[in-house]
Amino acid sequence: MTNDPIDIAEPEPAPVKQTLYHKGRGALANPIGRFEKIVHERDIDWNPEEDSSPKTQFLKDTTQSIIAYNNSPDVGFNASINSYRGCEHGCVYCFARPTHEYLGFSAGLDFESRIMVKEDAPELLRRELSAKKWKPQVLAMSGVTDCYQPIERKLQITRRVLQVLAEFRNPVGIITKNFLVTRDIDILRELAQFNCIAVNISITTLDATLTPKLEPRAALPKARLEAVRLLSEAGIPVGILVAPVVPCITDHEMPKIIEAAVAHGAKWAGYVNLRLPYGVKDLFEQWVREHFPDRAEKVLNRIRAMRDGKLNESKFGERMRGHGIFAEQMNQMFHAACRHAGLDPNARTELSTEHFRVPEKPEAQLKLF
Numbered sequence: 337m338t339n340d341p342i343d344i345a346e347p348e349p350a351p352v353k354q355t356l357y358h359k360g361r362g363a364l365a366n367p368i369g370r371f372e373k374i375v376h377e378r379d380i381d382w383n384p385e386e387d388s389s390p391k392t393q394f395l396k397d398t399t400q401s402i403i404a405y406n407n408s409p410d411v412g413f414n415a416s417i418n419s420y421r422g423c424e425h426g427c428v429y430c431f432a433r434p435t436h437e438y439l440g441f442s443a444g445l446d447f448e449s450r451i452m453v454k455e456d457a458p459e460l461l462r463r464e465l466s467a468k469k470w471k472p473q474v475l476a477m478s479g480v481t482d483c484y485q486p487i488e489r490k491l492q493i494t495r496r497v498l499q500v501l502a503e504f505r506n507p508v509g510i511i512t513k514n515f516l517v518t519r520d521i522d523i524l525r526e527l528a529q530f531n532c533i534a535v536n537i538s539i540t541t542l543d544a545t546l547t548p549k550l551e552p553r554a555a556l557p558k559a560r561l562e563a564v565r566l567l568s569e570a571g572i573p574v575g576i577l578v579a580p581v582v583p584c585i586t587d588h589e590m591p592k593i594i595e596a597a598v599a600h601g602a603k604w605a606g607y608v609n610l611r612l613p614y615g616v617k618d619l620f621e622q623w624v625r626e627h628f629p630d631r632a633e634k635v636l637n638r639i640r641a642m643r644d645g646k647l648n649e650s651k652f653g654e655r656m657r658g659h660g661i662f663a664e665q666m667n668q669m670f671h672a673a674c675r676h677a678g679l680d681p682n683a684r685t686e687l688s689t690e691h692f693r694v695p696e697k698p699e700a701q702l703k704l705f
Contacts, residue, residue, distance in 0.1 A: 358390065358445065360426070360552050360553060361390070361426050361445055361448055361449070361552060362425075362426035362427055362428035362430075362448060362549075362550070362551065362552050362623070363426070363428060363433075363443075363444040363445050363447070363448065363619050363623070364444075364619070364622050364623055364626055365444050365445070365619065365622060366442045366444040366445040366446055367442055367443070367444050367615055367618065367619070368442065369436070369437035369440065369441060369442055369443065369615075370434070370437055370614060370615065371437055371438070371440070390445050390449040391449070392424055392448075392449045392450075392451060392487075393449065393450050393451070394451050394453050394487060395450060395451065395452050395453065396452075396453060396455065397421060397452040397453055397454045397455075399454055399460075400460070401460060401464065402417055402419075402454065402456075402457050402460035402461050402464060403415050403416070403417060403461070403464050403475065404416050404417075404418065404479070406479075411476075411479070412476075412509075412684075413474055413475070413476040413479065413509065414473065415473055415474075415475050415476070416475060416476040416477065416479030416480070417457070417461065417475055417476070417477050417479075417483075417497060417508075418454075418477075418478070418479060418480045418481055418483070419453075419454050419457045419477075419483050419488075419493040419494050419497060420451055420452060420453060420454065420481050420482075420483070420485060420487070420488075420493075421435065421436070421439070421451070421452035421454075421480075421481060422436055422441075422446070422447050422448065422449075422450055422451040422452055422481060423447065423448060423451070423481040423482050423485050424448055424449070424451055424485050424486050424487065424553050425448070425482055425485055425486075425513065425514070425551055425552070425553050425554040426448035426551065426552045426553050426554075427513075427550065427551040427554065428550060428551075428619060428620055428623045429550070429580055429582065429610055429612070429616065429620055430447070430616065431611055431612075431613055431616060432447075432480045432481055433447045433614075433615065433616050433619070434613055434614040434615055434616065435480060436450070437614075437615070439452065443614065443615040443616060443619065444615070444619055448553075451485075451487060453487070453491065453493070454493065455491075455493065457493050457496070457497050458493065458496040458497050458499070458500050461497055461500050461501070462500050462503075465500070465504045465506060465694070466694050472506055472507075472689035472692035473506075473507075473689060474507045474508065474509055474687050474689075475501070475506060475507070475508045475509070476508070476509050476510075476511070477494065477497070477508055477509070477510045477511070478510060478511040478512055479511070482511075482512050482513060482514060482554075483497075483510065483512060484512040484514035484516040484517050485514065485553075486514075486553060488514075488516060489516055489519075494520070495519070495520050495523065498520055498523045498524070498527070499523055501527065501532070502523050502526045502527050502532075503695050504692060504693060504694065504695065505527075505530045505532055505691040505692050505693055506532065506689070506692055507527075507531070507532040507533070507687035507688060507689060508527065508532065508533060508687075509533075509534045509535075509536065509687065510533070510534070510535045510536065511536045511538060511577065512535070512536075512537065512538065513537065513538040513539070513540075513551065513554045513555060513560060514554060514555050514563075515555040515559040515560065515562065515563045516555075517535060517537075517563055517567070518562075518563050518566045518567065521566065521567065521570045521572065524567070524570070524572045525570055525571060525572060528571055528572050528573065530688065530691040531685075531686075531687055531688040531691075532687060532688065532691065533572060533573065533687070534573045534574075534575070534684075534685040534687060535567055535572060535573065535574045535575075536574075536575055536576065536577050536606070537560050537563055537564050537567075537574065537575075537576050537577070537597075537602075538560075538576070538577045538579050539557060539560050539561070539576050539577070539578060539593050539597060540578070540579065540580065540582070540586055541557060541586045541589055541593075542557045542589055542592055542593055542596065543557070543586075543589070544556050544557055544558065546585075546586070549627050550582075550586075561596055561597065561600045562600070564576065564597055564600040564601055564602050565600040565601050567601070568600065568601025568602070568603070569601065573603060573685040574601065574602060574603065575597075575602050575603050575604035575605055575606070575684075575685075576593070576594070576597040576602045576604075576605050576606075577605070577606045577607065577608065578590050578593050578594065578605065578606070578607040578608075578670070579606070579607060579608040580608050580609060580610040580611065581607055581608065581609050581610060581666060582610050582635070583609075583610065583635055583638035583639055583642075583662070584631055584634050584635045584638055585624075585628065585631075585635060587666065587669075590607065590666075590669055590670060590673055591669065591672070591673040591676065594670075594673040594674060594676075594677050594679065595673070595676070595677050597677075598677040598678060598679060602679075603679075603683065603685070604679060604680075604683045604684055604685070605670075605673075605674055605677075605679055605681070607666070607670050608657075609642060609657055609658050609663065609666060610639060611648060611649075612639070612647050612648045613648050613650060614648075616648075617647040617648050620647075621636060621647070624636065638662055641660055641661075641662050642658030642659065642660050642662050642663045643658055644659075
């Protein structure tokens with residue numbers, strides 16, 4: 337654990353409404369949250385050059401529990417851990433952006449520049465796993481925001497959470513788009529001994545010129561493939577997610593992504609079609625018109641064709657895939673790409689809870705003497 341200091345301030349209210357391009361950020365604006373009643377506007381003398389890229393703030397999250405539960409039939413887990421709220425990767429399409437609005441922030445620039453940090457996550461997890469009511473089950477990490485976003489390199493909260501999971505031998509599935517996951521190969525290898533780990537690397541595109549626009553602070557495609565290789569060679573079960581698939585921008589890359597991933601050691605693959613809940617649809621529409629003006633309408637119309645004429649469909653069973661001829665074409669492409677690469681489209685690593693244990697506390701061990 338590093339001793340380098342980092343400023344973690346108390347949360348500040350009031351998202352600011354903006355509409356200009358910000359270097360290193362995915363969102364082009366900071367629209368008011370859907371729960372807010374007061375809009376804050378810039379002063380008439382404000383100079384945009386003075387705020388061309390918002391500085392990231394790290395704010396203390398004082399939550400008293402770390403395991404969150406869901407009842408969605410569309411995801412492969414019931415319980416998850418999120419060490420951070422908000423994500424500095426800044427992926428413009430991120431479905432988690434609207435969760436920041438519950439904090440009084442914006443789903444736009446606030447989501448990627450005001451990061452809530454759960455400093456006590458490892459201690460909270462230890463307490464919850466030790467409770468008699470805990471039923472051993474697979475925990476997901478990055479079910480909402482990436483557990484290996486840039487600040488993790490310094491804070492190492494995810495690493496300490498994994499150390500707790502290894503102590504208890506509780507299974508965990510990780511989803512990330514950051515090469516930083518390879519830092520923790522030592523702990524992941526320990527979990528693998530008890531069939532308690534599966535890592536999913538999210539690869540959206542192989543185009544290194546597109547990533548800085550689409551996912552500005554995430555690892556470049558080459559680094560993500562290298563993460564797959566290193567994890568695989570270390571004996572850690574690893575697969576990839578082509579997620580999200582962006583119509584008319586990244587969809588054609590699916591076969592090449594899967595082929596490259598398998599060549600680097602991926603044992604399974606999955607995909608999710610782009611979904612744009614709440615304010616994300618407006619942020620994405622602004623983004624696509626800015627970066628791809630020549631095909632913006634085609635992109636948006638293709639999304640609508642898979643979503644009953646809307647930019648988003650939240651209905652369970654349809655929100656991850658959509659429906660219609662284009663959604664079916666995407667599904668066929670995925671299965672064909674898997675077959676060509678030698679993958680079983682339904683293959684997944686089944687994790688085990690049979691080795692779960694509650695480690696004895698030091699004082700309990702002393703009683704033995």
